[in-house]
Amino acid sequence: MKFFLDTADLREIEEAASWGALAGVTTNPSLYARIGGRLSGFPDHIKRICELVDGPVSAESVSLTRADIIRDGRELAALAENVVVKIPTMVEGLAATRVLANEGIAVNMTLCFTVPQAILAARAGARYISPFVGRFDDISEDGLGQLEDIVTAIGNYDFSQDTVKGEQVEVIAASIRSANHVAQAALMGADIATVPFDVLKKMVSHPLTERGLDAFMKDWEKVQNA
Ligand code: G3P
Numbered sequence: 001m002k003f004f005l006d007t008a009d010l011r012e013i014e015e016a017a018s019w020g021a022l023a024g025v026t027t028n029p030s031l032y033a034r035i036g037g038r039l040s041g042f043p044d045h046i047k048r049i050c051e052l053v054d055g056p057v058s059a060e061s062v063s064l065t066r067a068d069i070i071r072d073g074r075e076l077a078a079l080a081e082n083v084v085v086k087i088p089t090m091v092e093g094l095a096a097t098r099v100l101a102n103e104g105i106a107v108n109m110t111l112c113f114t115v116p117q118a119i120l121a122a123r124a125g126a127r128y129i130s131p132f133v134g135r136f137d138d139i140s141e142d143g144l145g146q147l148e149d150i151v152t153a154i155g156n157y158d159f160s161q162d163t164v165k166g167e168q169v170e171v172i173a174a175s176i177r178s179a180n181h182v183a184q185a186a187l188m189g190a191d192i193a194t195v196p197f198d199v200l201k202k203m204v205s206h207p208l209t210e211r212g213l214d215a216f217m218k219d220w221e222k223v224q225n226a
Pocket residue numbers: 006026027028132134135174175176194
């Protein structure tokens with residue numbers, strides 16, 4: 001499993017990248033709004049994230065028609081080599097994904113909640129598919145169960161012919177709310193988990209690790225004073 005950070009916050013990205021395990025970043029309009037982002041600064045902000053991260057950086061189209069999504073996608077892809085265009089799962093999004101994928105532009109199909117949506121996204125040439133776990137839980141559905149079904153269904157077929165570069169589509173477990181979500185996603189074989197920074201911090205820590213470290217430090221003090 002690879003880890004992406006689900007944020008538009010440059011400080012969080014810099015810090016997470018320094019931990020050595022960051023493989024990419026996903027942003028969305030809400031995450032950019034959360035850091036006080038302005039429309040005029042958006043392209044430079046995405047470029048800056050692309051410099052900080054050695055891996056794919058998802059930047060989302062905010063258009064609703066295929067022509068506009070394709071225009072957004074081309075503009076976003078021109079910002080940096082590692083930009084991935086994030087497009088919502090809907091008819092216009094699928095049509096735009098096919099055009100962009102044929103041009104060799106990587107697409108992350110977002111707001112994906114069902115197996116049929118995921119298979120359509122993969123057949124339209126998406127490089128990544130993002131099932132939302134937490135938001136499915138939010139409406140009293142089984143987010144992890146749905147993710148598992150999508151991982152299984154995507155794994156049942158070879159989608160490499162659907163992208164011009166012959167790459168296999170990867171499933172990104174998104175809308176992750178806890179370290180347990182990450183653990184379960186890894187056990188079911190999700191390719192990637194995109195996690196908020198607070199979840200990434202929780203993934204590192206365990207009370208027994210802290211207790212063990214404390215004991216080692218105290219015992220080493222005894223050794224030094226012996
Ligand atoms: O990448 C977007 C997705 O992870 C959203 O998460 O927490 O807003 O449901 P959330």
